[in-house]
Amino acid sequence: MTTKELKQKSVEYRKKILKYIVKAKAGHTGGSLSCTDILNVLYNEVMNVSPENFTSPDRDRYIQSKGHTVEALFVVLADQGFFPEEDLETLCQYKSHYIGHPTRKVKGVEQNTGALGHGLPIAVGTALAGKLDQKNYKVYTLMGDGEMPEGSNWEAALTAAHYKLDNLCVIVDKNTLQITASTADVCNTDPLDEKWKSFGWAVKEVNGNDVDALKEVLQSLPFEEGKPSVLIAHTTKGKGVSYMENVLKWHHGVPTKDEYEQAIKELDESLLTI
Amino acid sequence: MAEQINTLPYKANLEVYSETLQRLAETDRNIIAVTSDSRGSGKLVPFGKKYPDQIIEVGIAEQNLVGVAAGLASCGKKVFATSPACFLTARALEQIKNDVAYSNNPVNVIGISAGVSYGALGSTHHSLHDFAALRAINNITVVAPADNWETAQAIELAANIDEPVYLRFGKKPMPLLKENNNEKFEFGKGRVIAEGNDVLIIGCGETVYPALEAVQILKEKGIAATVVSMHTIKPLDTALLARLASTCKAIVTVEEHSIYGGLGEACASYLLQHGICKPFKIVGIPDEYTVTGSQGEIFDHYGINKEGISKVVEALLK
Numbered sequence: 001m002t003t004k005e006l007k008q009k010s011v012e013y014r015k016k017i018l019k020y021i022v023k024a025k026a027g028h029t030g031g032s033l034s035c036t037d038i039l040n041v042l043y044n045e046v047m048n049v050s051p052e053n054f055t056s057p058d059r060d061r062y063i064q065s066k067g068h069t070v071e072a073l074f075v076v077l078a079d080q081g082f083f084p085e086e087d088l089e090t091l092c093q094y095k096s097h098y099i100g101h102p103t104r105k106v107k108g109v110e111q112n113t114g115a116l117g118h119g120l121p122i123a124v125g126t127a128l129a130g131k132l133d134q135k136n137y138k139v140y141t142l143m144g145d146g147e148m149p150e151g152s153n154w155e156a157a158l159t160a161a162h163y164k165l166d167n168l169c170v171i172v173d174k175n176t177l178q179i180t181a182s183t184a185d186v187c188n189t190d191p192l193d194e195k196w197k198s199f200g201w202a203v204k205e206v207n208g209n210d211v212d213a214l215k216e217v218l219q220s221l222p223f224e225e226g227k228p229s230v231l232i233a234h235t236t237k238g239k240g241v242s243y244m245e246n247v248l249k250w251h252h253g254v255p256t257k258d259e260y261e262q263a264i265k266e267l268d269e270s271l272l273t274i
Numbered sequence: 275m276a277e278q279i280n281t282l283p284y285k286a287n288l289e290v291y292s293e294t295l296q297r298l299a300e301t302d303r304n305i306i307a308v309t310s311d312s313r314g315s316g317k318l319v320p321f322g323k324k325y326p327d328q329i330i331e332v333g334i335a336e337q338n339l340v341g342v343a344a345g346l347a348s349c350g351k352k353v354f355a356t357s358p359a360c361f362l363t364a365r366a367l368e369q370i371k372n373d374v375a376y377s378n379n380p381v382n383v384i385g386i387s388a389g390v391s392y393g394a395l396g397s398t399h400h401s402l403h404d405f406a407a408l409r410a411i412n413n414i415t416v417v418a419p420a421d422n423w424e425t426a427q428a429i430e431l432a433a434n435i436d437e438p439v440y441l442r443f444g445k446k447p448m449p450l451l452k453e454n455n456n457e458k459f460e461f462g463k464g465r466v467i468a469e470g471n472d473v474l475i476i477g478c479g480e481t482v483y484p485a486l487e488a489v490q491i492l493k494e495k496g497i498a499a500t501v502v503s504m505h506t507i508k509p510l511d512t513a514l515l516a517r518l519a520s521t522c523k524a525i526v527t528v529e530e531h532s533i534y535g536g537l538g539e540a541c542a543s544y545l546l547q548h549g550i551c552k553p554f555k556i557v558g559i560p561d562e563y564t565v566t567g568s569q570g571e572i573f574d575h576y577g578i579n580k581e582g583i584s585k586v587v588e589a590l591l592k
Binding site: 111 | 345
């Protein structure tokens with residue numbers, strides 16, 4: 001895709017994320033909007049995974065550790081053709097498979113996640129299997145900066161470095177806010193880059209809402225031979241909707257009808273400037 | 275299958291676990307042991323020496339152990355995540371629940387030195403909660419083999435089914451309960467070790483042997499006992515339970531576990547809900563931090579021995 005097409009795709013995804021959150025009357029709005037560009041670039045430009053190869057042992061794997069932003073994942077998976085988008089009309093409804101966190105009942109989802117601090121250990125096991133089987137696939141896991149204090153992450157970080165898993169890439173969606181307050185106020189994990197480096201990882205940072213920059217950096221994996229890679233993606237929570245950006249209440253706020261219309265208007269207008 | 279099984283008696287089930295895993299790994303490079311600095315206590319040192327590419331060490335990090343195991347299993351590896359049962363099923367319970375059971379990653383979760391195997395090391399090292407915790411989790415089979423034969427069979431079966439399994443092993447050498455006569459081992463199917471009409475004694479893991487020893491004492495008092503090795507706590511062999519419970523005069527369960535939430539309560543729940551009401555007693559560890567001692571001393575203290583089981587039976591039949 002061209003840069004323009006990728007940017008347009010991100011806007012399209014954001015509109016759909018909001019549409020289905022409003023329909024479901026539930027969702028993790030701000031975080032879904034912060035990670036939209038990351039998912040866009042991963043699925044459209046970086047990863048070798050599709051509905052056609054999803055059962056192939058050679059496919060790339062994506063494990064969403066920050067499972068609560070499932071709306072972004074479901075919208076992108078629908079766009080990739082894993083399931084009809086209209087299925088998302090049932091999001092969070094009685095008896096729907098489209099629940100508020102990733103579940104393998106939905107085609108395209110690798111692992112059931114949602115409890116924080118679980119994605120990375122599973123990703124490490126998946127990457128280890130790739131090394132054992134001499135496969136070329138890569139494993140990507142998206143984590144939130146709010147889940148960095150989970151101890152299991154750091155256990156897994158040690159294992160990944162110990163086994164030199166350069167087929168593994170963590171992307172931290174560093175939007176700096178979590179449900180209670182800023183991550184710095186709740187439990188400061190900065191300097192995050194130094195922490196990962198000290199655990200033996202190759203670290204890069206990027207503007208996580210810049211599709212061009214994301215594309216460039218994610219196509220340069222591994223960042224260092226023999227080391228797992230971590231990309232600290234600086235993002236804006238609620239990205240793309242002025243009144244949501246960096247506002248705490250949109251962690252899982254659901255827009256009213258008027259707010260939704262305003263958001264769509266802004267997103268549509270942003271298309272004109274791409 | 276049966277003729278391949280090592281039937282030498284008086285080994286710890288853990289040793290048979292390791293031997294069986296080595297034998298399976300000879301022809302299956304997908305057999306993977308994952309350990310948390312526990313290859314020694316898991317008797318996996320020979321496995322690691324023989325198959326260095328098939329053992330993953332994560333250090334003392336049980337949550338990570340289970341998550342890594344889930345990832346490996348999702349890629350077709352036959353994973354045996356091995357760690358002391360006390361830590362594995364408490365600290366990593368959420369990983370067992372979510373990453374293994376809920377995600378349906380067919381990990382074999384191996385709880386070693388289970389129950390009060392660590393004896394005098396104290397309650398931090400006892401696992402008297404694991405049946406209760408895991409019984410309440412959907413999609414995981416819970417197994418406590420009683421002897422070397424059951425252990426070898428269970429490991430072989432676990433390696434070849436595509437489902438999550440929890441297997442629990444003690445450290446003590448365990449005599450064979452009976453000679454193998456081409457019996458078929460299945461998860462969810464209890465084994466009748468002795469037969470008698472008066473009382474039904476149901477054990478699992480390392481408590482089946484003392485139950486079997488109690489048979490002789492009871493016999494001398496004119497009481498005939500059936501003894502069942504209910505190696506699979508979940509799914510419970512309810513058909514066998516109902517059949518045997520219907521014809522006996524009293525039922526005793528024996529387990530190396532809290533009296534809450536384990537084998538005994540599983541049996542009681544089924545029987546009561548199906549209208550089979552007989553004098554019933556659960557022998558296990560009461561709701562307290564145990565007395566200090568070896569496994570044997572702790573068993574004796576709480577009556578998990580032939581004398582204690584016999585007394586409970588006699589009291590129920592009075």
